[in-house]
Amino acid sequence: xxxxxxxxxxxxxxxxxxxxxxxSPISGHKSVSWYQQVLGQGPQFIFQYYEKEERGRxxxxxxxxxxxFPNYSSELNVNALLLGDSALYLCASSWGxxxxxxFFGEGSRLTVL
Amino acid sequence: xxxxxQSPLSLVVHEGDTVTLNCSYExxxxxxxxxxxxxxxxxxxxxMLTSSGIEKKSGRLSSILDKxxxxxxxxxxxxxxxxxxxxxxxxxxxGADGLTFGKGTHLIIQP
Numbered sequence: 001x002x003x004x005x006x007x008x009x010x011x012x013x014x015x016x017x018x019x020x021x022x023x024s025p026i027s028g029h030k031s032v033s034w035y036q037q038v039l040g041q042g043p044q045f046i047f048q049y050y051e052k053e054e055r056g057r058x059x060x061x062x063x064x065x066x067x068x069f070p071n072y073s074s075e076l077n078v079n080a081l082l083l084g085d086s087a088l089y090l091c092a093s094s095w096g097x098x099x100x101x102x103f104f105g106e107g108s109r110l111t112v113l
Numbered sequence: 114x115x116x117x118x119q120s121p122l123s124l125v126v127h128e129g130d131t132v133t134l135n136c137s138y139e140x141x142x143x144x145x146x147x148x149x150x151x152x153x154x155x156x157x158x159x160x161m162l163t164s165s166g167i168e169k170k171s172g173r174l175s176s177i178l179d180k181x182x183x184x185x186x187x188x189x190x191x192x193x194x195x196x197x198x199x200x201x202x203x204x205x206x207x208g209a210d211g212l213t214f215g216k217g218t219h220l221i222i223q224p
Contacts, residue, residue, distance in 0.1 A: 003155075004155075033211060035211075035212075035214075040216070041216055041217075042117075042201050042203070042214030042215050042216050042217050043156070043201070043203075043212075043214050044214070045210060045211025045212060045213070046211075048210060048211055055210075056210025056211055057210060058210060058211055088154065090154075090155070090156070098144070098205070100145065100147075100161050101147060101158040101161055102158070102212065103158070104149075104155045104156045104157070105155055106153075106154045106155045107154045107155065109154075
């Protein structure tokens with residue numbers, strides 16, 4: 001079975017641009033979470049979606065938004081990119097809410113110049 | 114203020130050594146503590162701990178939680194070069210969203 005898949009794996013943007021990152025969860029998993037990992041730090045929670053509804057939000061500005069589709073895949077959108085948005089963006093899936101372990105994808109490495 | 118604190122932040126040992134990694138956390142509404150291994154990109158799940166004093170074991174890795182003293186340890190015995198990675202500790206809290214991660218311990222195993 002395929003694990004959590006994310007695309008693109010790497011991308012370079014300039015300040016002010018917009019980016020969309022995509023995630024497909026493990027088959028049967030209904031919850032998707034997004035995390036930002038800056039170099040040298042642990043992942044930081046951005047959003048959690050379950051059954052297409054936002055169920056949790058971390059301390060990130062409104063430039064960050066996300067959604068979950070009927071097939072449980074998800075998109076993370078970041079507007080008006082800043083240099084500080086450069087990071088590894090990790091998607092994680094689980095079969096339900098608060099069900100313990102998360103299964104992470106390989107991440108999307110975003111560089112903002 | 115960090116809610117999850119890992120120590121040491123980096124550690125270099127020789128193959129065959131035993132290592133102990135530490136994770137302390139805040140108490141408010143604690144639900145569970147998880148350990149992950151991150152080699153390149155995707156963190157991979159190691160253990161989830163919810164009860165105090167019960168050791169979880171997987172091969173050469175083991176972990177235990179102390180809910181009274183608010184910490185967990187991850188032990189790796191007979192280390193191998195393949196154990197080189199960043200080990201992340203994360204906690205979940207009732208009423209809070211998502212997992213809260215520590216900064217990780219960067220473990221390097223020298224041959």
